[in-house]
Amino acid sequence: MTATQKSSSPRKPAPRQTLLESARGSVDETISLFYLGYRAGVAGPKKVLDKLAFGRPHHRILYVVARRPGIAIANLIDLLEVSRQALHRPMRDLIAQGYLVQKPAPTNRRLTLLSLTPKGAALESRLTDLQYDAFAKAFSVTGPEAEQQWKAVMRALAEQVRPAFTV
Known part of the structure; x- marks a missing residue:
């Protein structure tokens, strides 16, 4: 058969390997x-956030600000690796509804610092407690060795994008 001729019989596809049988x-x-x-x-935090018409970005902001009270907006943008525009709406929502406050830095009024209000701290705690419960349940089934191994894997993945990153 020449290169320009086509075979009249269709090629059989290679046998498809199942997920666990494949090399990957x-x-x-x-x-x-x-x-x-x-x-x-x-899942737990999502249910709470949905009732407030909030999403994952709102939770991420609350989570970081709870661990770094007084964080500058520029540093929050850097930590979350989002644009100023992406951060604007969820931050505006959190401020308007009394979960977050922004104040100028005392030593450099060009910097805006963020802190949680008591209402914001309570919401962040509630959301994080739901995640804590989910992890505690999983680790109670798998054991402390599995937890340490899981943390090692997550740390190694995190190091690929942001060395020594902690909130």
């Missing part, structure tokens, strides 16, 4: 579990 199967399963685990980890 173990990693594919890990990625799938990562996504499902993430969904489980944010």
